[in-house]
Every structure is written in structure tokens, then in C-alpha cells.
Amino acid sequence: MLGRSYESQNCSAARALEIVGERWSLMIIRHALFRGITRFGDFQRSLGVARNVLAARLDLFVEQGLMERQPSSENSAYHDYVLTDMGRELQPVIMALTHWGDRWAAPGDPPVVFRHEHCDGEVRQQTICGDCGQHLAIDEVKAHPTASSMSLA
Amino acid sequence: MLGRSYESQNCSAARALEIVGERWSLMIIRHALFRGITRFGDFQRSLGVARNVLAARLDLFVEQGLMERQPSSENSAYHDYVLTDMGRELQPVIMALTHWGDRWAAPGDPPVVFRHEHCDGEVRQQTICGDCGQHLAIDEVKAHPTASSMSLA
Secondary structure, eight states: OOOOSTTTOOOHHHHHHHHHOSHHHHHHHHHHHHHOOOOHHHHHHHHOOOHHHHHHHHHHHHHHTSEEEEEOSSOTTSEEEEEOHHHHTTHHHHHHHHHHHHHHTSOSSOSEEEEETTTOOBEEEEEEETTTOOBOOGGGEEEEEOTTOSSOO | OOOOSTTTOOOHHHHHHHHHOSHHHHHHHHHHHHHOOOOHHHHHHHHOOOHHHHHHHHHHHHHHTSEEEEEOSSOTTSEEEEEOHHHHTTHHHHHHHHHHHHHHTSOSSOSEEEEETTTOOBEEEEEEETTTOOBOOGGGEEEEEOTTOSSOO
């Protein structure tokens, strides 16, 4: 049976988007991931986001499990907001969004390039088959519903 | 100089999110990509989305360049909404969102599994270095601003 409403569309991508789809949320996590920012004041300064917006987002991230609030080692009056594994694993999502945006939605050269820390090579994301190891083109990937699915893709 | 507002955060990921971040938009493109749906009525039936919402999203996709409106080959009273390359290349973004959502945001088994069309193997996304070819862990990827950047990551 096909889902008949948004609620019944059992879609992990949509669930993911509900958590990180808000634009400030994405920017905050991006700065935590790639700039290593952990302090409220550092997020605020580098993003120029309103303090109330930032506070609400960080509280939500802690509640959702994307970040942990830790006492700062340097000064106990401050907290660090540290990405959990759940938060860190958004990295491929943000890279994929960035690559697509660079190609299709951003004028001019890419503002940011992702590089391998050790050899400085440019980072790529590839879709491969876990069985035969082949690199897959877009048309070669099909979505299959599982037993727990209520929708077909 | 660091960006001081959202507008000055020259972020391709945020631009991408502005285009596909709305939840119905994501679902429509997902059904076009993985189920090959092209007709208004088929999107409507399989998603259970309100007709006015669907019509607005499809019009926007055509305007943004994600889809092309083509006369149906079977019946000229109908149109097909066909993904362009810009639309098709959202596939890795949607797979990355889905993988993350499966792992962290969806209860139970994944509702959908992506498989290689030819050998039926499960599809993976990997981050590799374009220079040394190494498979990269999250910590091994760094974001570098380019000359056209106003923000540092």
C-alpha cells in the first residue's frame, strides 16, 4: 500500500531534513564540523547569528543528540558544544549538499573546497556497489522498499 | 574577513537547501529519481500531497531548472515533468540524507535500501581523496576557503 500522506511516507531523508533542514542549523553544524567551533560566542561571532536564534538551535541540538554540552576545560563559567557521533556523521550530507550547490546553485567559483588533511588532495564523494565494487552512475542505483516500508521509494 | 550575516555566508550547502530543503520538494524529487514518476497524477496519488501544493512545487522546479515540462508522448493533453541533470544530480544528496536518517532519525529497519541495478548489491557512498585515493574518515577532511569565499568554512 502506498503512503497517502506525508506522515505515512516513511522516509529517512525527510526525517533527516526535519532535523537539519533549517538553514541556521546547517550553518552552525557546518562551522562545528569544519572549523571546530564549540563556544557560543565563537559561533555567534563567526556566523553573525542573533543570540536568541543561536541559543535555541544549540539547545535543540543537545536535546536531539547532535551535540553535547560540556563544561569548558579552560573556564568553568563557559560550556563547549561538542558534536556527538550523530552530529559528526552529518559531514557527508553537508559535503553532498555543498557539491551540488557549487555546481548548480552558486555563482562563480566554489567558496569552499574540501581537502584531505594529509596530502591536501581534493575530496570526492563516490557512489559504489558494496558487492561488485563498481563505481555507480545515477541511473544504476535503484531504491527498493523493505519490509518496514510503507512507501515504495 | 568573516561573514557577519546569513547573506554574507557564501555557503553552497545553504543555497542547495533553499532549493530542496522543503519537505514536499524532497519527496517529489525522490519519487521522480527512484520511481521514475513524471506525471502530475502519479505524483499526487503516490505521495498523497494536496494538488495545489504539488502544482506549486512542480512549477517551481521547472522555473529553477530542476525539471522540464514536456508534452506527453501518449496523450498531448498531459505533461511529463522530467528531471534535468540539475535535478538528477540531487541523487547523492538524497542518498546521504537517507543514510543518515536511517542511522540516526528513523526507528527500526530502513524503509528503503539503495541497490545496484545490475548485481543487486547494496549501494554505499564513500569519501575519497582525489589525489592519493585513500578512503577518508570524517576527521581527515578539512574545508578550505577559496579566493571567492567570504567565510572560512
